[in-house]
Amino acid sequence: MHDDLEMQKVGGEEFIAFRVGDQEFCVEITSTREIRGWSQATKLPHSPDYIIGVINLRGTILPIMDLSARLGMGLSEPCERHVIIVVHVRDKTLGLLVDSVSDILDVGPDHLRPVPEVNPSMSSEMFHRVIVMDKRIICEISLEAITPEMELQAA
């Protein structure tokens, strides 16, 4: 498997791959700010079930999104086992709650595919591209797509 990756080191894009439930997903590394352990979030009233709440990230209020819930894979029960990937989308920062981080991938254009119309349990609009290598299929999550409600309201 890794030979595959090594062959692609030149001119590829980098992604962080992580697990949610029994599947692997990834996001572009350029959107990622940091990875941290779980901490208790403060609930926000009247928020969608996939928004767990907010945590204190060195003085900034950081919303935490339950990625499993957002992808329609069921609500998580956040605990120490979880990992938070802090990402930047548009001009906001938020944290994605995932089970674990698996890899940093350097992927060449050959292994990047558009999203197939498979898997009806997940809205394919939330994915940008799919990485196919060996037996792994890793969907790249479109951060813009999973955060529409965070767009700036019209002034």
Next chain:
Amino acid sequence: MLKKILTVDDSRTMREMLRHTLSGAGFEVVTAEDGADGIEKLRESQPDVVITDINMPVMDGFEFIENVRKSEEYNRVPILVLTTESAPEKKQRAQSAGATGWIVKPFDPEKLTRAVNRVMP
């Protein structure tokens, strides 16, 4: 030691332009923002030449020049008037107030330097 010039003008922009031009020409520059401030700075810094605007709050250029000429110690310091007003009566007014010379804004940096050198002791 560098020759020292005191510039008196209520416009920040003008003060900076003068400083830019004059220090580039090798002079030490002290600034004041109106006539009253000018009198104080004159005492403190004892410049070789003074350049002043006319229209300023608190104490205008004419009064400033008159006050300088009335003072004991510094009454002979060369004072150049730098102003956009070119009407002859204004020139007369400056002259009778005691101005040494007159330069019209916008100034050409070379002309300014030449004028300063003309009156620099």
Next chain:
Amino acid sequence: MSLDDIKETFFAECADQMAELETGLHEIQSSGPDIETVNAVFRAVHSIKGGAGAFGFNALVSFAHVFENALDVIRNDLNQVNEDRMDLLLRSVDVLSDVIEAERTGSEPDDTSGLANELETAFGLAEAAEESDGGEDALADFAPVMIDLADLGVADTPAGRRFHISFAPHASLYLKGHDPLRFFRELADLGTLSVTCDTADIPKLSELSPDESYLKWQLDLETESAREDIEAVFDWVDGECALSIEETGAPAVDDGASLDAFLLSLDEPGGDSGIPEIDDFGQDPETEPASAANPVADLIGSLEAADIGAPAAPAETEAETGNSDDGSEDSGARAGKKEIKKASQTIRVESEKVDRLINLMGELVINQAMLAERIGQAGFGNASPAALALVELQNLTREIQSGVMAIRAQPVKPVFMRMSRIIREVCSATGKKAMLELEGEHTEVDTTVIEGLIDPLTHMIRNAVDHGIEDPETRQAKGKPTHGTVKLSAYHSSGRIVIEIKDDGAGINRERVLSKAIEKGIVARDAKLSDDDIDNLIFAAGFSTAETITDVSGRGVGMDVVRQSIQALGGRVNISSEPGHGSLFSMSLPLTLAVLDGMIVKEAGQTLVLPVSAVLETATLKPGDVYTIGKNNRVVKMRNQLIPIIDVGRQLGFADKRTDFTKGTIMVVEGGKNGMGAFLVDSIEGQQQVVIKSLESNYKRVPSIAAATILGNGQIALILDCDHIVSHQASDPGEAVIQSMAG
């Protein structure tokens, strides 16, 4: 400092000057012209013109020039102000602002010649313009032509012309800082110069006065320059001396008359030590007169022709002109000058520096809270030295914090003054006439709030003129003055700033508003609404009153968005109206968006914060305090009223509906429009200053929540939006009844 930096300074200064200009003209318009204000206004335009010239912003220079001249007319005669001219001046302010902006962004400024012509006509400027043009050119170029010094002294220089100059300074020449030596230097630059000093007028030592002028000089100049160049050397001393310049035919053959020869001769034995040192141009002019002596004349004896040596009689060219009169006193600049007061000391600080300081203060507050926690946890009692020291620390921090916040606090005046232009624009677009009146414009508020104020204020002012103020004919028919008045006022009240916009227009047309609201489904057809409720419908989402969307208010922003922006600042706004007489927008805002005095409460397992300023009273709930009205509406009797109970946990969705109403803590909170709610929470934990952290920067606006803060233990606590919670209590049947009972 580079030229680009100076350019930035110029535009920053323009902004200041424009503010001065706006304020000054506003004052002149409302209370008539006074010389100080007119001078300040004149100087503002004058400064802009000066700087603009330096950078070659020609469009700006030419318009500012006309504007300045118009103001000069008033400066010289305050009676020259009338309404039409005032209007022109105000329009000129707007145009000037636009031209500055165009120059700043490097785009093409609009053509200002139309307005410039109007100004020239209205103020009678046309003739004056011609005069000054001529004058400017003549004076701009005074520097003499420089001749290469190396050519001096060469005996067989091709002969140019020869001039004899007679120069006798008056005492006044010296008094103006002139030094004859310099004139000689300049003349020497023009060619070959020889100088003789005539000391005949020097009196005996006992009669010598240092302030008098006794010396005269005769100079001979061989030069290729023209007479004008020689005259130019004496440019500035017109009237300060007796001067004559005569062309004297072919230059004399080199007979030692050159300056160099003279210098050399000084070294010869027999030269007198009493010779004035004309060769040393660095010499202090004061020492010169004292050592004058006849030996000089002797040494140079061969020079003079017969007509030299006598004090100059008025000759052809530069006749002696007496000291010209002052001419008319520069009345504009001098008359009626108030006593000079020293301007209060101010310093300029980049706002980033202040912001950083404030952020650090915020961190300090949080850290302090953490320290308090630890100290408490460590078992130090409240009276222990550690705890007492902490209290002192907290007091000190609070003081520093006030001081730091005060740095950033600014008067609302600049924002208010901006509204002046907005009103002019709306009036111009709608044909209405309105004036702005200000009160309390020096009331201060934090920069963060000020910035957030501009948009909502702009829309409300536009609204007031566009929809409130009637057109001049209608107003006249109603017996109102043709000019409508929009009064903008600000004052502090219970830890907040209140801003009111009052117009004397037609007030809200309640029928139209109600029918529109019903049409848009905002209210039910048979809803019973008070006049006040109807008035405040304009803030409802999706409401827009303009039938004909004027160019102005129709810029797509409804009052609902205005209310939201004000709420985003932690404020509230409502309107009250008197049909036929006008409307009043009333806004209340926190003094700062940075910190808050908060009451920390616990409810449904959550730690929440309420602004202390919103809490009227607190009480522990006891059985029997709560009454039930209708099916499910619970109220508590406090402050001689029945106040509806708000189940905070339930309202925020943190808990199910409460069942036990016999314990907990009640906090009577004011919110909405004169509304009150009895917030029922589990307990009050304490009171402390908290740093306000925005939820919106990374998330979005959450209803019922104003912002968040970080407590001493690192946990996040949400800050409640009391306004929203009180106004949106869970509606049950009979709600309206309760509201009216609660008063």
